[in-house]
Amino acid sequence: MTALSIRKLEKSFGGLRVTRGVDLAIQPGERRLIIGPNGAGKTTLFNLVTGELRPDTGSVALFDQELTRLPARRRAHLGLSRTYQIITLFPKDTLLRNVTLSLLGLSPLRWNPLLRLERQRHLIEQAEHALARVGLGHLAHRPLAETSYGERRRVEIAMALAQNPRVLLLDEPFAGLSVDERRDVKTLLFGIPRDVTIVMIEHDMDVALDFAERISVMHFGEVVVEGTRAEVVADPRTKEIYFGE
């Protein structure tokens, strides 16, 4: 059984084919890195997997369950979480409220118009725990707008982890971080247990190559190289994509 299976995925915007017959099979517990130049179709691939975009053809399956026709919200309930390249959080709210919203998304409580959210101790405690897990427990009551960029990245990861995902998609989690913040996020990602499968898009090769076991190189919407770190680094097509002929 594969954790995430992508078969012949195609997507075009008008005349522009952004993914061309992408095939990926990611095993449970695997750490997979997806790299490629800007415009290679990496984020579009994530959007197709999470259901934010509908593929023209092809299919996506999560632990052998077909996702292709399911709306994006249902995929979250089946164990698919993601973070965004451009941080997408709730800036007017506190860190605690951000993570609470994440937990609430999978709870039937989200439909309840009669209870007070602040009195749902089990949710609040879970949110506090998720924040503590990413080292932000002490900032739980701080408004997001008053936090640093690196802290917001960690809130994104806390929100994703709070949903206990089976597959976690990380879209450039190190983008825009300082050296210290990169170290913190790296430690955090290395600490995620193996029952969570991770697929990561990243440009920072030093960090990403340490993290990933297998790497897929995308170029013009296609997966052109796939293999272990050594195989991908040694492949002449990788050098050609990044350095030219």
Add this chain to the structure above:
Amino acid sequence: MTAPRVALAAALVALVTVPLWVPGDYYISVCSQILIYAVFALGIDVLIGYAGLVSLGHAGLFGLASYTVAVCLAAGVGHVAAIAAALVVTLAGTAVFAGLSLRATGIGFIMITLALGQIMWGLAYRWVSITGGDNGITVPGRPAPFGLRLDAPSHFYYATLAVFLLTVVATWVFVHSPFGASLKGTRDQPRRMTALGYHVWLIRFYACMFSGLLTTIAGILFVYYAEFISPPTVQLTSSAEGVLMAISGGSGTLLGPIVGSILVEIVKNVASAYIARWNMMLGAIFVAIVIFMPEGLVPGTTRLVRRALKLRGPIPAGAPAPTTAAAEPAPGEPAP
């Protein structure tokens, strides 16, 4: 007792004693009208302030409720059945409004609600056999719940006050609930909310239904207040006034729409007796609010008071920090 609670208690005392200190039946009736329009503005604010959806069609729903009561009463139906019919018909109408309008957000939502509101106005104006057209429908008297007659302005005021307080409490519970948090999330980051597992469309639909419920209640109160309903109540300017009430007072707050309705209704009913061009005055007030307090009167005043307190000196030890999640805004404060 904290300052907000003292203010709340003072406001309650002031509201309950209105017939004692307001001079004359006319002004007591104006107070009833303020409360009715406050409920209407609260309904609109649920959408503007908490869902990020601006409706210009709510007067259509308000009118639908009023006309349903009026038509039922004119046909000899009892008050309870007429009110029940108004609730059913207007909530069904709200579902249709929401189903069509929520195909879009932003400008698209505004334009669809505007069009639907204008359809309702057109029906009120042209479907003469049902609505009486320009002549409207006169309601044959007010109900007498539990044997209490509501003919006297002060009696009707108390009935309106009771309904108003219930709607304020219901709205407070609604916006502070898990569903309210979900709704605010869809206002701020709909894409993220979908990725987190929320059904954004359905959340907005339910918010429209709650907003429609408040609007229905306001419409029912209005037709009993005026004992008459005619097309001008349903027209676009009525929807726009409701939106202005919510925005000028402060959308995303509970106190804001109430303050906005006080402002608009006083200018319409009181200042208009002394100033011929009261519309111009109302416009000037709105322009001033937009320039000096773009967030609305209630959040703007709160901001100024906080700034003044800050200038006066440090917050005493033991006072709650202003930026904690536990410090959930009191009614009237901006939504987080």
